[in-house]
Amino acid sequence: MADKDIPDTLTDILLGLRLDGVEYGRCVTHEPWAVAFPPRPEATFHFIAQGNCWMRTQSTDWMPLHAGDALLLPRSTFHVMASSPEVPSVDIDTLARKVLSENLYLVNDVGHSSSCARDAGAAAAVESAAADAEPSHILFTGTMRFNLDPLHPLLAMMPDVMRARDLQQSDPAVLSMLEAMEREVTLNRIGACGILARLADVLAASIIRAWVECACSDATGWIAAVRCPQVGRVLAAVHRQPEREWSVAELADVMGTSRSSFIEKFSSTVGETPAKYVARVKMFQARHWIAREGMRVAVVANRLGYDSEASFSRAFKRIIGHPPSEARFG
Numbered sequence: 001m002a003d004k005d006i007p008d009t010l011t012d013i014l015l016g017l018r019l020d021g022v023e024y025g026r027c028v029t030h031e032p033w034a035v036a037f038p039p040r041p042e043a044t045f046h047f048i049a050q051g052n053c054w055m056r057t058q059s060t061d062w063m064p065l066h067a068g069d070a071l072l073l074p075r076s077t078f079h080v081m082a083s084s085p086e087v088p089s090v091d092i093d094t095l096a097r098k099v100l101s102e103n104l105y106l107v108n109d110v111g112h113s114s115s116c117a118r119d120a121g122a123a124a125a126v127e128s129a130a131a132d133a134e135p136s137h138i139l140f141t142g143t144m145r146f147n148l149d150p151l152h153p154l155l156a157m158m159p160d161v162m163r164a165r166d167l168q169q170s171d172p173a174v175l176s177m178l179e180a181m182e183r184e185v186t187l188n189r190i191g192a193c194g195i196l197a198r199l200a201d202v203l204a205a206s207i208i209r210a211w212v213e214c215a216c217s218d219a220t221g222w223i224a225a226v227r228c229p230q231v232g233r234v235l236a237a238v239h240r241q242p243e244r245e246w247s248v249a250e251l252a253d254v255m256g257t258s259r260s261s262f263i264e265k266f267s268s269t270v271g272e273t274p275a276k277y278v279a280r281v282k283m284f285q286a287r288h289w290i291a292r293e294g295m296r297v298a299v300v301a302n303r304l305g306y307d308s309e310a311s312f313s314r315a316f317k318r319i320i321g322h323p324p325s326e327a328r329f330g
């Protein structure tokens with residue numbers, strides 16, 4: 001098959017990843033500062049607009065960041081952003097915010113020995129101290145929820161942190177998007193939340209694309225799958241039609257190879273057998289239909305090709321861990 005006939009797997013998958021529930025903020029900081037972000041069910045993104053800083057998670061050491069870098073944490077694990085690793089951190093939820101409208105906020109004057117709690121006297125002191133000082137850092141940060149189940153195989157294959165180095169230079173449109181997001185925040189116009197959500201879609205997709213393009217060639221898991229044309233074709237097909245009763249022979253045909261070669265290639269790249277991956281995609285799609293769209297269990301079972309609601313329920317419980325009647329997002 002010619003290269004031009006190979007589908008853009010990344011585009012195909014990203015088109016299906018929509019975000020909603022966006023909370024968006026602009027943080028103006030004065031060093032020294034350090035902010036801790038607790039675990040959340042939503043994805044988190046950060047864009048370093050000004051100044052170099054650091055970030056660490058519970059499973060990683062301090063990572064140096066530079067102006068223009070962007071981060072996406074698909075599962076929003078605990079992490080700390082700081083002007084220096086030595087600075088004690090303050091929980092993001094203790095910081096004084098200027099709320100502009102629902103889910104839109106500004107955090108100003110973070111820093112100055114962490115005098116940034118919700119205290120009138122401390123806030124006044126910070127404001128006075130920062131009056132004549134230029135900010136050392138400006139960060140855009142936000143949280144949003146993927147339209148996929150948080151434990152969906154596609155998201156589970158992503159790393160805890162996806163870093164796009166110097167995103168501003170590699171993708172100049174990002175700066176325009178951030179400026180547009182800031183205008184929506186500051187002008188507080190009708191429909192700002194909806195526009196921010198769509199801009200966040202594009203921003204998150206840009207971070208994922210830059211991360212895929214810049215990642216090392218021996219990467220495994222999600223990046224290896226979407227960068228491999230053969231496996232990528234299979235992933236795209238499964239995610240386009242999760243309700244289809246995919247056989248190994250059909251998936252091997254999609255890859256364009258023998259059944260044995262297909263199973264070996266898919267399993268080594270993705271980390272599990274094709275049958276297990278397809279089954280998990282089906283059940284997490286079912287969970288989405290039930291929890292988000294309110295679809296009846298019998299309808300979902302029929303849509304996924306099960307002979308009976310009972311057989312579907314058994315498969316659902318085996319993979320998800322509870323019966324479909326209890327389906328919900330945490």
